[in-house]
Amino acid sequence: MNTNPFWKFSTAGNIYFGRGSLSKLAEEIQGRKLERVIVITDAIVSKLDLVQQSISEMRSHGIEVAVFDGGEAEPSIDVAERATQRALETGAQGVIGIGGGSNMDVAKVVAILLKHGGGPADYFGFNRVPGTIAPLIAIPTTSGTGSEVSHSAVLTDTAAQIKVSTLSPHLRPSIAIVDSRLTDSCPARVTAHSGIDALVHAIEALTNKAFQTLSTDGPRAYEGAYPFTELLACEAIRQIGENLERAVHTPGDTKARDSMAYAAMLAGMAFSNSGVGLVHAIEYPIGAITHCSHGEGNGLLLPYVMEFNKPNCEVALAKIGSLLTGKQEGSCTADDAVDYVRRLQAKIGIRARLSELGLTAEHIPVVASKAVQIERLMAITARRPTESDLVALITKAM
Numbered sequence: 001m002n003t004n005p006f007w008k009f010s011t012a013g014n015i016y017f018g019r020g021s022l023s024k025l026a027e028e029i030q031g032r033k034l035e036r037v038i039v040i041t042d043a044i045v046s047k048l049d050l051v052q053q054s055i056s057e058m059r060s061h062g063i064e065v066a067v068f069d070g071g072e073a074e075p076s077i078d079v080a081e082r083a084t085q086r087a088l089e090t091g092a093q094g095v096i097g098i099g100g101g102s103n104m105d106v107a108k109v110v111a112i113l114l115k116h117g118g119g120p121a122d123y124f125g126f127n128r129v130p131g132t133i134a135p136l137i138a139i140p141t142t143s144g145t146g147s148e149v150s151h152s153a154v155l156t157d158t159a160a161q162i163k164v165s166t167l168s169p170h171l172r173p174s175i176a177i178v179d180s181r182l183t184d185s186c187p188a189r190v191t192a193h194s195g196i197d198a199l200v201h202a203i204e205a206l207t208n209k210a211f212q213t214l215s216t217d218g219p220r221a222y223e224g225a226y227p228f229t230e231l232l233a234c235e236a237i238r239q240i241g242e243n244l245e246r247a248v249h250t251p252g253d254t255k256a257r258d259s260m261a262y263a264a265m266l267a268g269m270a271f272s273n274s275g276v277g278l279v280h281a282i283e284y285p286i287g288a289i290t291h292c293s294h295g296e297g298n299g300l301l302l303p304y305v306m307e308f309n310k311p312n313c314e315v316a317l318a319k320i321g322s323l324l325t326g327k328q329e330g331s332c333t334a335d336d337a338v339d340y341v342r343r344l345q346a347k348i349g350i351r352a353r354l355s356e357l358g359l360t361a362e363h364i365p366v367v368a369s370k371a372v373q374i375e376r377l378m379a380i381t382a383r384r385p386t387e388s389d390l391v392a393l394i395t396k397a398m
């Protein structure tokens with residue numbers, strides 16, 4: 001096996017961050033000479049005052065703006081097809097995804113199909129997008145997925161009961177606008193679920209196998225852990241420890257909202273280079289079977305996977321314990337980190353058992369078999385499980 005002596009880092013082309021940055025949208029579109037754009041959003045987000053204002057502002061600059069507001073949480077392949085149909089009908093030259101990860105991911109798929117044709121499934125997997133996509137602007141309204149900076153788009157294949165990812169360097173948005181005013185209206189449940197997803201992203205990026213130990217044979221979606229993403233992930237974990245509970249329980253705490261938007265973006269930069277791992281591999285089939293939110297499925301599984309991974313990343317987990325609790329480095333153990341996550345789950349209303357999501361005993365072997373086949377994650381996760389390890393882990397989480 002050939003192993004890698006170096007790493008690569010990529011993110012969105014340009015990033016605006018901070019309250020008020022949404023005001024740059026019209027100017028950016030004009031600067032790119034786009035006359036017709038489509039906004040991909042959903043029925044809830046499209047009604048937010050800031051979103052309405054932003055659409056009016058683009059129109060007042062002479063930009064033709066079509067709106068597809070048929071997005072849904074954990075979007076199906078059908079939704080992406082409908083959005084693309086609308087984009088084609090309107091002759092859109094650029095795509096703006098406004099919403100949580102769900103809408104931003106549909107926008108990514110639309111931007112692929114506008115440029116390269118075909119259907120969503122033609123591009124599933126890694127590196128199947130043949131070249132640059134239509135100009136894409138991603139504007140998150142949740143603090144969680146990091147899709148605004150990532151190279152992936154996740155859809156639900158309802159027939160095959162699995163989440164399917166399209167991963168390509170071309171999927172990084174040309175522009176990310178992270179204006180945390182847009183997250184102020186998130187209900188506690190959305191704040192909690194998306195916020196714990198960001199924590200999972202940072203923890204998986206940090207605990208995945210080191211880049212030097214991975215094979216360079218053939219292209220791969222992720223680099224493995226390396227020092228620069230460690231920096232990003234650690235800061236994300238620290239800020240999530242300080243702010244997630246506050247953002248959930250004190251929705252008007254704009255400083256907590258700002259910190260969560262920042263942490264989610266940093267975690268997105270970390271995981272979209274270093275990878276997510278076993279939590280995500282198990283959540284993909286569970287999400288498709290139970291229709292739980294991605295964030296809750298991940299948040300539920302996190303402590304079980306941390307325990308499973310412990311033999312291979314005890315030092316990193318102990319560091320995570322210190323970052324989350326704000327205690328001095330060296331004073332926490334890996335078990336403290338797991339305990340912290342369990343307490344956090346309870347405090348922010350993440351359920352602790354897969355049976356509560358509707359998973360039943362007959363689903364366990366199906367989930368284990370689907371998860372173990374996601375090779376891009378199995379190759380880099382801290383501790384590679386066998387299928388029977390997964391059956392045991394999932395059974396423990398029931």
Ligand SMILES: NC(=O)c1ccc[n+]([C@@H]2O[C@H](COP(=O)([O-])OP(=O)(O)OC[C@H]3O[C@@H](n4cnc5c(N)ncnc54)[C@H](O)[C@@H]3O)[C@@H](O)[C@H]2O)c1
Pocket residue numbers: 042044045072073074075099100101102103105141142143144145146147150151152153154163182183184185186187190193194197294295
């Ligand atoms: N592409 C990536 O890199 C990536 C990474 C992680 C997860 N994902 C995907 O992202 C999706 C989950 O995204 P999410 O957690 O951001 O949630 P979401 O986009 O599914 O949104 C959840 C709900 O919150 C509502 N909502 C969003 N913003 C709101 C606001 N400001 N005010 C009020 N309501 C609001 C939405 O209308 C929706 O009903 C999943 O499909 C998951 O697989 C993608």
Ligand SMILES: [Zn+2]
Pocket residue numbers: 145197200201280294298
């Ligand atoms: Zn995730």
